[in-house]
Amino acid sequence: MEMKPTNEFERASQAGPECGIFRELWLFLRHNKKWWMLPILMVLGMFGLLMLASGSGAAPFIYTLF
Numbered sequence: 001m002e003m004k005p006t007n008e009f010e011r012a013s014q015a016g017p018e019c020g021i022f023r024e025l026w027l028f029l030r031h032n033k034k035w036w037m038l039p040i041l042m043v044l045g046m047f048g049l050l051m052l053a054s055g056s057g058a059a060p061f062i063y064t065l066f
Contacts, residue, residue: 019027029037053062 025041029035050062053059
């Protein structure tokens with residue numbers, strides 16, 4: 001016996017994921033006009049990539065940049 005959702009929250013939870021986290025972040029920035037957050041998020045992303053690359057074979061090449 002399958003129960004039908006009674007409210008909007010239950011219907012949304014059964015619908016499943018519509019889009020990924022990056023698309024949802026983009027839609028949030030666009031809808032709320034938070035364009036000032038975009039450079040901050042890009043710099044944080046670059047630092048994250050730098051930290052990941054520092055533990056790999058690319059570390060000697062990264063350290064020469066600084």
